[in-house]
Structures are given as C-alpha cells and as structure tokens.
Amino acid sequence: MVRPIAFLAGLGFVFVLLFSLVTGAIAFIQEPPKPTVEHEFHLHPKEVSFASDGPLGKFDRQQLQRGFQVYKEVCAACHSLHQVAFRDLEGIGFTPAEVKAIAKGWATEVPSVNPDTGEAATRKGTPADKIPAPYPNEVAARAANNNANPPDLSLMAKARHDGGAYIYSLLSGYQDQPAELLKQFPDAKTPASLHYNPYFANLNIAMPPPLAADGQVTYADGTVATKDQMAKDVAAFLIWSAEPKLENRHAAGIAVLGFLLIATILAYLSYRNIWSGMKH
Template sequence: MVRPIAFLAGLGFVFVLLFSLVTGAVAYISEPPAKTAEHEFHLHPKEVSFASDGPLGKFDRQQLQRGFQVYKEVCSACHSLHQVAFRDLKDLGFTDAEVKAIAKNWATEVPSINPETGEPATRKGTPADKIPAPYANEVAARAANNNALPPDLSLMAKARHDGGAYIYSLLTGYQDQPAELLKHFPDAKTPASLHYNPYFANLNLAMPPPLAADGQVTYADGTKSTVDQMAKDVSAFLIWTAEPKLEKRHATGIAVLGFLLIATILAYLSYRNIWAGIKH
C-alpha cells in the first residue's frame, strides 16, 4: 500500500513541476519582462591584467605600495580596512621602522580607554593595531556622506564579481549619462546627489569620482600618477587585502600538483613491474 501512495505522490510532484515550468515559459513568451535601464546600459568590467592573475601570479610589491599610498591619501577619508593591521603592511615590502611610522602618523587615531579615568579615548597607532576606520560609527559615516554608508574595502575584491577588474572599471568609469539612455528611459535620469557610472549595478552611486585628475597622488617611486595608473594600483592593493596569502596558495598548489604527478608516474611504474610477468 505504501509503494502505490509514494508513486502517486511522486507523480503528482512531477506533474506540478511540469505544469509550473510550462505556464512560466508561456507567460515569459507572451509577456516578456520589460527592459530596464540597468539591463540595457550596465557594462561588464573592462579588460585589465594584474601581476597576481593566473595560477602562477605574484604580487608586484612596488605596485602594492603605490596602491596603499592611493588608499591612504584618497580612499581612507571615507573607506575603512577592518581586516588589515598595520603590521600586515610588511608584506608590501615596508620595513619595521616604516610600519611604525605609518601607524603613528595615521590620520585617524586608534580608539582606546583612558587607564586613569576609564573613559573612551584615542591614541597613536602601533603596528599591532588594525587600520582605524575614518568614522566613529555608522551614524557618523552616513551623516558625512549624504546618508550613504561607504563600505569597508578589506574584502571588496572578493565580494565583487571580477574583483580587481570591477574596482578598476568603477574608478575609471564615471561619465555623463548617454543621451540614448535618457531617450529610452527618461525616468532614469541620475539624481543630483548621485553620479552616473555604467559599471555600477544600478548605474548611479553616491560616491563622487575619487580619482578626479592626474597627479592627485605624488608617488614615492616617481611613477607618473595618471588616473588610470592610480586606479590600477589601488585595485591591485585591494586584491592583496582580500587575498594576502595568494602567493603562498599558488606555491602550495604547484607543489601539490608536482607531488601528484610524481606519485602517478611511480604508481604506473609499480603497476608495470608487479604485473609484468602475468599474462591474461
């Protein structure tokens, strides 16, 4: 008795599934979804390459230091790096003395407690501290940014599809709204408080162009700081903040593949030797 009931229940489930599939397909064909400005004008990230790309990729330390400089002088005014400590910057090629100086001279001091009064206080940063956020809390961040909350950038390259390419495209993608968009979607005009960028999901974002002109940052290594160069450098830096162990992971992967290759060859030779004298 149980088997027929189970069979009928399964048959009913299949029928409902097929019915839903057919009715959904008919509805889609007869009344296709209306086109939106986001669907028509949103662009995929630009083609850009980084030294860390691919299974053998390695970070360019000079580029990472330039990217950190762009973050420090431009991005850190609004965006935090909650997952990065000052001491982690040694991986970029900074010396211990340089890391100590960076932590001590950071624009925002580290939240602390006054040991004498127990009241909240601030102090100079040390290498052991995480890079402090530019705002005390979310309320202060929204108040300073027209109610928009600047996201933390620590894992941004992992949180967005195409990672570094997306960040680079967003930073270099600000432009005026195309006339074609306003012609077909007059209601999609970018509000005065927002900025048009076709690489952003809904085309409009609250962040004004952070890299507004060439020479905005004076690189310590003498590299010409064009908008394109600064965007590439800070994108590479944010790839590192999201995957600081990328080089070690690549090296481990190559070692494991080499081990598996040698083990496969040894296993094959052992097989040939063991079964050599046995005829089928």
C-alpha cells in the same frame, strides 16, 4: 489502498507542475519582460591584468605600495580597512621602521582608554593595531556621506565578482549618462545626489569620483599618477588586502602538483616492475 492514493497525489503534483510550466511559457511568449535600464546599460568589468593573476601570479610590491598610497591619501578619508593591521604592510615591502612611522603618523588615531580616568580616548597607532576607521560608527559615517555608509574595503576584491577588475572599472568608469539611455528611459535620469557609473549594479552610485584628476597623488617611486594608473594600483592593493597569502597558496598548489606527478610516475614504474613477468 495507500499506494493508489499516493500515486494519484503524485500524479496531481506532476500535473500542477506541468500546468504551471506551460502557462508560464505561454505568458512569457505572449508578454515578454520589458528591458530594464540596468539590463541594457550595465557593463561588465573592463579587461585588465594584474601581476597576481593566474596560478603562477606574484604580487608586484612596488605597485602594492603605490596602491596603498592611493588608499591612504584618497580612499581612507571614507573607507575603512579593518581587517588589515599596520604590521601586515611588511608583506608589501615596507620595513619595520617604515611600518612604525606609518602607524604613528596615521591621520585617524586609534581608540583607547585613559588609564587614569577610564574614559574613552585616542592614541597614536602602533604596528600591532588594525588600521583605524575614519568614522567612530555607522551613524557618523552616514551623516558625513549623504546617508550612504562607505563599505569596508578589506575584502572587497573577494566580495565582488571579477574582484580587482571590478574595482578598477568602477574607479575609472565614471561618466555622463549616455543620451541613448535618457532617450529609451526618460525617467532614469541620475539624481543630483548620485553619480552615473555603468559598472555599478544599478548604474547610480552615491560615491563621487574619488580619482578626479591626474596627479592627485604624487608617487614616491616617480610613476606618473594618471587616473587609470591610480585605479589599477589601488585595485592591486585591495587584491592583496583580500588575500595577502595568495603567493603562499600558489606555491603550495605547485608543490602539491609536483608531488602528485612524481608519485604517479613512481606508481606506474612500480606497476610495470611488479607485473613485468606476468603474461596476458
């Protein structure tokens, strides 16, 4: 008795699924979904290459230092980098003395406690400190940025699809709204408090163009600081901040592949030697 009931219940379940599938397909054909402004005008990241790309990729430390300079002089005014300590900057080619000077001269001091009174205080940074956030808390960050909370950039290159290419495209992709967009979607005009960027998910972003003009940063190595160059350099730096051990991972992967190749050859030769006298 139980089996027939179970069979009928299963048959009813399959019927309901098929009915839902057929009715959904008919509805889709009769009334296809209307295109949205995001679907029509959102762009995939630009084609861009970095020295760290690919299984043999290695960081260009001169580029990373330029990218850090862009972060320090432009991005650090709003965005934190709380997963990176000052001493980690030795990984991009700075000497211990340079790291100490960077930490001590950072614009935002490190939160601390007055040892005499126990009250909150601040002090100069040391190499062991994490890079301090520009705002004490989220409320202060929103109050200073039109209620938008600037995200931490430590892992941004891993948190977004296409990582460095996305960051580069976003920073270099600010533009005026296309006339075709306003023609197709008259109600989609970018609000006065936002900025049009086709590489951002919903096309309108609260962050003003951070790289507003060529020469905004004067590179220590003499590289010409065009907007495109600055965007590429800071994107490379954020790829490093998201995965500072990338070169070690690449080296370990190549070593493992080499070991497996040698082990496979030895196993094959052993097989031939052991079974060489056997007749098929």
